[in-house]
Amino acid sequence: MKNSFGTSVTLTLFGESHGPMLGAVLDGLAPGLELDEGFIARQLGLRRPAGRISTARREADEFQIVSGLFEGHTTGTPLTILIPNADARSRDYAATRALPRPGHADYTAYMKYHGFEDYRGGGHFSGRVTAALVAAGAVCIQALRTRGIWIGTHVARCAGIADRDFGADWKADFALLENEAFAVLDPAAGEAMRTAIEAAARDGDSVGGVLETAVLGLPAGVGEPWFDTLEGLLAHGLFSIPAVKGVEFGAGFGLSELRGSAANDAFFMDGDTVRTRTNHNGGINGGISNGMPLLYRCAVKPTPSIYKTQQTVDMLRGTDAELSLRGRHDPAIVHRARVVVDSVSALVLCDALALRYGTDWLARQEAEGRR
Numbered sequence: 001m002k003n004s005f006g007t008s009v010t011l012t013l014f015g016e017s018h019g020p021m022l023g024a025v026l027d028g029l030a031p032g033l034e035l036d037e038g039f040i041a042r043q044l045g046l047r048r049p050a051g052r053i054s055t056a057r058r059e060a061d062e063f064q065i066v067s068g069l070f071e072g073h074t075t076g077t078p079l080t081i082l083i084p085n086a087d088a089r090s091r092d093y094a095a096t097r098a099l100p101r102p103g104h105a106d107y108t109a110y111m112k113y114h115g116f117e118d119y120r121g122g123g124h125f126s127g128r129v130t131a132a133l134v135a136a137g138a139v140c141i142q143a144l145r146t147r148g149i150w151i152g153t154h155v156a157r158c159a160g161i162a163d164r165d166f167g168a169d170w171k172a173d174f175a176l177l178e179n180e181a182f183a184v185l186d187p188a189a190g191e192a193m194r195t196a197i198e199a200a201a202r203d204g205d206s207v208g209g210v211l212e213t214a215v216l217g218l219p220a221g222v223g224e225p226w227f228d229t230l231e232g233l234l235a236h237g238l239f240s241i242p243a244v245k246g247v248e249f250g251a252g253f254g255l256s257e258l259r260g261s262a263a264n265d266a267f268f269m270d271g272d273t274v275r276t277r278t279n280h281n282g283g284i285n286g287g288i289s290n291g292m293p294l295l296y297r298c299a300v301k302p303t304p305s306i307y308k309t310q311q312t313v314d315m316l317r318g319t320d321a322e323l324s325l326r327g328r329h330d331p332a333i334v335h336r337a338r339v340v341v342d343s344v345s346a347l348v349l350c351d352a353l354a355l356r357y358g359t360d361w362l363a364r365q366e367a368e369g370r371r
């Protein structure tokens, strides 16, 4: 399935950057989940570009749910969300049709779709399509919260500037991130990051960063060996996000530098709960959650569309060429991708939990039904 993901809870994405609309079909959801459409709007607001550190394209993201929702609750049948595109400016792309942007998907899409692809604004490969992902993810996040499972992501690094790590008080840290479009734990670090993004934008350039995610409240025992490990499923989902080029769990590549005595997470009894003293393995052993917080990081590359002159090729003439871009682009993607990472994480976890406990588990309605 090219544009679909999941086994029990599945998501299909459709749409292009400059087409009439984008959308998502979420299937396999529990019936009876009370949906707050205001929360979906808020999550879309966190993804929406704003200010000098984002593209000038302005979309209201006035979404419509056209199936799968009745009287405020999911029905359990496919939930379809439509999001119109209102602010596309396609003329910027016609002049450079034959000149693929280095680092973007123009050349690979041309090769795969033989020139029939909608190339305007990156078409189906545009970051714009993540709006549909975020809307669907907002549904999954609400489902997880009914079971006390919370996801929090912050911009851990941007342009070489580091945010502080998550502290011992997870709840307080998650509260700092909940409504922030530029989600950092240390406001001073966030200010320095924004200044660095603006400086790159003034140079016609872009910067990248790292997103760090924690998942709290996930029970031990979720994940399927060998091929549907929790790491494997999460990595699959996270690598679907445009511009994510690295994913690591716990201490990740750093684990390879340690001795076993330092890398192992020692177990202890915390009342009648098994916990670990450290969490270098990011809450996953053998592809299965161990009940500790999941911890993982995504590397987000600098925006490929920059305003400096770049070397490319003319695909129609078969010659080398120079590219000077027009169009509206983000000077950094990392802060906008934060809510996309939360959304993909929620989708993957809903799917993994539905596989483990059954579809109805995620709405807390299974025992009662509708009276």
Ligand SMILES: Cc1cc2nc3c(=O)[nH]c(=O)nc-3n(C[C@H](O)[C@H](O)[C@H](O)COP(=O)(O)O)c2cc1C
Binding pocket: 055, 103, 104, 105, 122, 125, 126, 127, 128, 130, 241, 242, 243, 244, 301, 303, 304, 305, 328, 329, 330, 333, 336, 337, 340
């Ligand atoms: C939220 C978001 C916004 C993005 N905005 C832009 C943008 O304005 N300009 C651009 O060239 N790429 C942008 N991208 C990244 C491209 O879509 C991506 O780099 C491209 O599809 C190639 O995929 P790859 O980087 O995964 O190889 C954005 C990605 C995300 C997640």
